[in-house]
Amino acid sequence: MKDLEDRILRDGKCLPGGILKVDNFINHQMDSALMFQCSAEFMRLFADKKIDKILTVEASGIAPAVFAGYLMRVPVVFAKKAVPKTMDSAYVTTVHSFTKQRDYTVFVSKEYLHEGERILVIDDFLACGNASVGLADLCRQAGAAVQGFGFIVEKAFQGGRAEIEKAVPGCRVESLAVIESLDNGTIEFAKEM
Amino acid sequence: MKDLEDRILRDGKCLPGGILKVDNFINHQMDSALMFQCSAEFMRLFADKKIDKILTVEASGIAPAVFAGYLMRVPVVFAKKAVPKTMDSAYVTTVHSFTKQRDYTVFVSKEYLHEGERILVIDDFLACGNASVGLADLCRQAGAAVQGFGFIVEKAFQGGRAEIEKAVPGCRVESLAVIESLDNGTIEFAKEM
Numbered sequence: 001m002k003d004l005e006d007r008i009l010r011d012g013k014c015l016p017g018g019i020l021k022v023d024n025f026i027n028h029q030m031d032s033a034l035m036f037q038c039s040a041e042f043m044r045l046f047a048d049k050k051i052d053k054i055l056t057v058e059a060s061g062i063a064p065a066v067f068a069g070y071l072m073r074v075p076v077v078f079a080k081k082a083v084p085k086t087m088d089s090a091y092v093t094t095v096h097s098f099t100k101q102r103d104y105t106v107f108v109s110k111e112y113l114h115e116g117e118r119i120l121v122i123d124d125f126l127a128c129g130n131a132s133v134g135l136a137d138l139c140r141q142a143g144a145a146v147q148g149f150g151f152i153v154e155k156a157f158q159g160g161r162a163e164i165e166k167a168v169p170g171c172r173v174e175s176l177a178v179i180e181s182l183d184n185g186t187i188e189f190a191k192e193m
Numbered sequence: 194m195k196d197l198e199d200r201i202l203r204d205g206k207c208l209p210g211g212i213l214k215v216d217n218f219i220n221h222q223m224d225s226a227l228m229f230q231c232s233a234e235f236m237r238l239f240a241d242k243k244i245d246k247i248l249t250v251e252a253s254g255i256a257p258a259v260f261a262g263y264l265m266r267v268p269v270v271f272a273k274k275a276v277p278k279t280m281d282s283a284y285v286t287t288v289h290s291f292t293k294q295r296d297y298t299v300f301v302s303k304e305y306l307h308e309g310e311r312i313l314v315i316d317d318f319l320a321c322g323n324a325s326v327g328l329a330d331l332c333r334q335a336g337a338a339v340q341g342f343g344f345i346v347e348k349a350f351q352g353g354r355a356e357i358e359k360a361v362p363g364c365r366v367e368s369l370a371v372i373e374s375l376d377n378g379t380i381e382f383a384k385e386m
Binding site for chain 1: 216217222251255256259262266268269271275302305
């Protein structure tokens with residue numbers, strides 16, 4: 001998505017260790033108009049799929065997911081990282097965070113993920129794919145069927161796409177900006193396929 | 194807001210200890226259309242205020258905040274509960290969670306909150322007011338001016354409004370559904386003023 005790539009080039013910052021900082025417009029301060037545009041693009045990309053529900057994980061996935069849910073008129077569920085008092089029974093999985101270099105647990109209440117539901121997973125970043133594989137695992141536990149994955153930014157050099165394809169063979173993965181390399185502090189996008 | 198009150202009566206559940214469970218449509222599974230409607234109501238309620246930025250806290254504040262940001266065409270910042278690697282310098286405050294019965298720390302990067310900015314704080318719940326007072330404290334540290342607070346649900350019997358008024362005297366507080374009591378498992382709304 002051209003507007004997104006332009007924005008990443010303008011406001012994104014490369015940090016050591018393959019980290020792309022986009023907290024100016026995606027994951028701390030948010031440009032709602034750009035998020036809306038991203039979600040409209042997700043709707044277009046998955047227009048041929050029947051989707052019953054969108055699944056994301058707190059916190060930065062919520063903005064693109066909730067706009068997509070609004071546009072596609074389906075409920076949105078965000079997986080939580082800590083079990084609240086008010087949750088009785090949940091699907092649980094463990095995820096390794098690349099940025100934070102530690103494991104954490106994510107949960108979805110059994111009330112909000114059901115057998116046979118067709119799920120679109122939306123998140124801000126695809127890096128190593130751990131969060132996405134975790135969300136796919138929650139769906140598998142529930143007997144729900146993942147129809148696709150939509151990401152705002154994919155860091156292709158971290159191999160997350162292959163991990164998703166291993167976990168959910170044949171599943172469609174769409175990323176609105178695909179970064180091929182952050183070497184030498186330079187953002188390089190993948191060529192259009 | 195009538196639609197919101199109806200939905201709370203239909204899908205909200207009273208749990209022991211003054212807890213209202215609304216994770217069917219607000220803070221785990223989200224009804225995006227209802228969130229959008231709530232945000233449109235915030236826009237109407239604060240139409241006479243000049244707002245530069247919306248501030249919320251992860252995770253359940255993000256959906257109403259990002260819709261409000263979209264409608265009001267201003268950036269949205271969500272305060273984070275754990276300092277990520279990629280954040281250099283931040284305003285920090287401590288908040289006590291009523292639901293989780295523990296203290297946690299919230300942060301906003303100094304890059305995204307500035308002196309003189311006029312801030313609208315949006316969150317899903319007003320209970321004891323601790324999170325809101327924390328967000329007001331982050332604004333105070335930055336020299337930003339809180340113009341108002343907008344909540345989807347207020348549990349009036351937990352006194353949060355008074356805490357906000359103590360922290361930010363004269364500040365306008367608007368809640369779309371005000372719950373007077375959850376005694377005996379019954380949801381009772383405040384009478385319209």
